[in-house]
Amino acid sequence: MIKAAMVFNNFGKPRLLKFFEQLPQTEKKLKRDSGIQQSILRETFGLVTRREATQCNFLEGNQQIKDKDIRIIYRQYATLYFVFVADKSESELGILDLIQLFVETLNRCFNNVCELDLIFHYNEINYILSEIIMGGMVVETKINEIILAVKESKSRLEPKK
Amino acid sequence: MAMRGLKTFITDLRNCKTDEEEQRRVNKELANIRSNFKDKKISGYSRKKYVSKLVFMNLAGYQVSFDQAVIEALVKSDKYSEKRIGYLALSIIIQENLNLSKNLYNAILADLTKSSEVGSCMALHAISLLENQKIATMVSSIIYDMILSKGVQFYQKKKASLCLSILIRRFPSIIKSNIWCEELIKLLTYPHLGVVTSIASVVLVLVQTKPEWCSSATEYSVRKLEKINITRDYPKDYLYHDVPAPWLQIKLLRILQYLEPTDDQKLLTQIEAVILNIYNNLSSQKKNLQNYNIVSALIIEAVNLSIHLGCLGTLIDKTVTVLNSFISSKDVNMQYLGLDTMGHLAVDYEDLKIFQKYKSVFFSALNYTDSSIQNRASDLLFTITTIETAKETVEKLVALLKRTQLGQRSDLLAKIAVLTEKYATEYTWYVDVMYDLILFSDGDIDNNIWKRAVQVIMANKELHVYAVRRSLLVIEPTADKNALKLSIYLIGELGSLISAEPECSPMIQLNKLELSTNKNDSEICGMAITAISKIVANFPEMGEDAIKFFNKIKKNYGIIIQQRINEYIAIIELKNPTLMQAVFSKTEISIGSGSSITKQLLKKSKSMGDRRTWVPETKILRHESKENLQLTSSNSKAQLNSSINSGMASSIAVEILESNYNQLLWQKFGYLYNNEEIKISVKLELLPPVAKLLFYVENTTNKPIDNFSINIQSDKNSNEESLPAEATTEDLCVIRDSDYDEHLYSGLKLLPGIKVERTFKFTCNRIFYNVPKLEISYACDYNGTLKTINFPVPLNFVQFIEPVKLSSQDFLSRWQQLQGSLYESQVIFVPDLSIVEKYNVLKLDNASFDKGSSTDDDELLSNIKAAESPFVDISDAEVLKSTKNNDESANIADYLSSVKKIFESVGLFEIKDLDSDPENYTGVGVATTNTAGRFGTLVRFELDSAKKMAQLTVRATSCDISVLFTKKFSSIFGK
DSSP: EEEEEEEETTTEEEEEEEESOOOOOOOOOSSSTTTTHHHHHHHHHHHHHTTTTTOSSSEOOOOOSSSSSSEEEEEEETTTTEEEEEESSHHHHHHHHHHHHHHHHHHHHSEEEHHHHHHHHHHHHOOOOOOOOEEEOOOOHHHHHHHHHHHHHHHHSSSSO | OOOHHHHHHHHHHOOSSSSHHEEEEEEHHHHHHHHHHOOOOOHHHHHHHHHHHHHHHHHHTTTOOHHHHHHHHHHHHHHHHHHHHHHHHHHHHHHTOOOOOOHHHHHHHEEEEOOOOOHHHHHHHHHOOOHHHHHHHHHHHHHHHHHHHSSSSSHHHHHHHHHHHHHHHHHHHGOOHHHHHHHHHHHOOOOHHHHHHHHHHHHHHHHHGGGOOTHHHHHHHHHHHHHHHHSSOOOGGEHHHHHHHHHHHHHHHHHHSOOOOOHHHHHHHHHHHHHHHHHHHGGSSSOOOOHHHHHHHHHHHHHHHHHHTTOOTTHEEEEEEEHHHHHSSHHHHHHHHHHHHHHHHHOOOOOHHHHHTTHHHHHHHTSSOOHHHHHHHHHHHHHHHHHTTHHHHHHHHHHHHHHOOOOOHHHHHHHHHHHHHHHSSHHHHHHHHHHHHHHHTTTTTOHHHHHHHHHHHHOOOHHHHHHHHHEEEEETSSSSHHHHHHHHHHHHHHGGGGTSSSSOHHHHHHHHHHHHHGGGHHHHHHHHHHHHHHHHHHHHGHHHHHHHHHHGGGGGGGHHHHHHHHHHHHHTTTTTTHHHHTTTTTOOOOOOOHHHHHHHHHHOOOOSOOOOOOOOHHHHHHOOOOOOOOOOOHHHHHHHHHHTTTTTTHHHHHHHHHHHHHHHHHEEESEEOSSSSSEEEEEEEETTTTEEEEEEEEEEEEEEEEEEEEEEEESTTTTTTTOHHTTTTTTTEEEEEEEGGGGTSSEEETTOOOOEEEEEEEEEEEEEEOOEEEEEEEOOOTTOOOEEEEEEEEGGGGGGGEEEEOOHHHHHHHHHHEEEESEEEEEEEEEEEHHHHHHHHTTTTGGGGEEEEEEHEEEEHHHHHHHHHHHHHHHHHHHHHHTTTTTHHHHHHHHHHHHHHHHHTTTTTEEEEOOOOOOEEEEEEEEEEESEEEEEEEEEEEEEEEEEEEEEEEESSSHHHHHHHHHHHHHHHHO
């Protein structure tokens, strides 16, 4: 299963943080620190940005995610890193293409997506992701179906308007 | 998104120039939100706006807490946009593992059942994040119905399936029955491929948790794969870059990997055709990156499946070719996956030869700067190493280690240490590599590694001299901490071995140890002062220097070390060499049943998420042989031995067994049994009431033996697991403590010429007559049937007797106290003079009785014995014949000394000054049991050589022991 989906820029600023498992509770000491989430983000950022473009898109291990047997699968688009964390039951290349699919979907929804779109529409990004991944499992892989689901859900709930 | 306030807030934050400024803006907003939330009549819109701001702050890393009542109101709202943000905030609360209010739970459950499709999908999302067993059990049947019901939309069906698959993964107990499973599996034929993909996720979890209920999944998966791959029957809109429904195909290929390979020939042929079809896609032109990636993803999964199926027929060559093309591809991702999957193949595929061809490719992968690729390559090399390639592989891995960053070496270090130990053929190599590892790693090394090195070195005598010489060279104050510890320990234990060599005098050793304390590390200092005291124990003339030094450094350390130094000084000042020897005698280290390094590797491979279909280290762990150094000389001896023994029929073996068992009463190591395929020796380590039996099993054929298991069957109810609580009721019971790992005792593969050591521990609760059986089984080479050998473990109650020092007066007074049939047993018998040659106790060097002697020596000795004994027997018999009449008295004397020797070795203390008659023996020992206490055992043996009669009298605090003892030994010593 997919354990987490993260999007951050090359300064480590998060644009999307989604975990599909409950995270262990940690002591919250600093005011500007929402605990383990940010700390996983920082570790992942450190691991991923250290790598060069010529190296492969797979990384092993993030100390803070419960399951040790995981792979970090990432892809860089301009200033943004898209990172999925998955266990060994997922095909690495399958996930890599899922990232591509996610980005293509964003592109279709926002007409040439850029970082600013992700910032100002951060909740929209979450909804789009939820049509692709649910609870760590892939829901749909067909772009048209995903976009349809995102657009239609509003009319499905409020059919009169 | 029509929330102006939110947009302004985000813009404001982005315009902040410093963190402090940003923090101020956030605080201001938080205050604003708090005051607004106090207003009971807050509008839905404002609620949405403020919660959106809080969600954003959370993403930006600020610590915010949500008001659960506000979230509840949003979740319950009819407005889509409000509900959505409510659920988004809810997912953050769940993700952070905070307690949800009852009302929130109820709101979710209400949405699941009563709300619109969209609402119930949102509820499903939330439930999929909840790790709450009560909720999971409650909703599982609702969700199940949703999946099966005809009236539910695809959209909702998909989410319901995924939600169920996650709940099952967390709480397997919600799987209700096999019918339940079968109904879900049938849905793999559902017309909508999107739904099928989600169903496949459920089935994938089912086959992992309840494979016995999912046998039909094989057929359904194969049929679906065939439909997509061979008959090409699929909706065109599910083509992803020209590949039909790849994610579904990957899932189906995975499902098959978790199920036992089918024996349905037709299905197998179909699977093979599907795999070949997927392989063939590789050769087609690279269209674009997406197409290339997804085709490769399918190929990797197909390879994994064909490995699982045992690489039928022609598939193996194709598989290796495909993987090799990945590894040599220009694309780094392919190299990574190629190496990873090749590692999988290597774990499952026996013939390691097919990998040697590509060895240089694997080695060159180590030179990549990418640590992911290095890791895969080192895992792979670790798996395919054989005794021939070990040296080269270790050399390359050590080179890699030197390039690896600090902090990331532990895994690699453990691998090198395990390989070196397993394949060491020359003792210098083992010691050199271990020192290289420890010296080089500069503190970045697990403590286990140097400790293991100590164990291995101490347990192998032939390593001693070389290792201690090396230690003396290494021990410099500037050396690495761990290297210092290893060196200090070895010099302390073994320094005396080289004290006569130049530059190695006790004085020099002492000086070097003194210098090593310069680091001011109290652990090192503690080890150094003990080592120094050990030198003084061997060379009392060093005492003065040691005390001087101790006094000098005492002040630099804490109270514990000071205390210890004072104690050492006090002992040395007593100038009592016997006491010194006793206190600082050589520490006996047994090699132990499981090395902690391999355990560390094992621990790493235990995963919590999806069960892996394979784990890189399993192969070596399965094969792990704790007999570490296979010296070539002992191998050739073993061969000689087996060639002699192979002539014996199995019926003779039983006879041999009897005398072997007797011999093991007093010998701590011996040969137990052999047949055409295996040879078993046993070593006994006693610490009454606990006894440890170490069985050494060697494959004496030239082929691997499969499916080897070794286990102890309790005598009474062999089927039941003996629980510790029940076990205590048995007289002699097996202890299975935390060290016991089932996997290391069954399903093993024995490689030719390699010895495997397996340990069992027993506790003696009270006097026992029956012993558990050792059961060994393995697949016979010629027809594959399972061969089982059973024999009682070589334990007898008399082995739990230990010598106890007693003066002759004390002995006499006890002897008198224990008069009468309550305590005494007496047997008169005709001495059997042949035991002198039969058991040969006098001919054997004393060393074999020495508990501390290493197994290799014992092994060698018993090999020599076994190899030579036919000749010795014949010549002895001839000698005996010719001299029979002439020298009978000499035989009697030999007989008597044999008896004495045996009593002594069993564990009796001889009371020498009690009896003037040289033909009598008096001894005493004490038997220790776990629950029944200790039993004094007094033994008197009287021989009348003139009448050719002998009498054995035993008085013990329990008559049972007396009877057991007299019976056993009269049958051994008498005719």
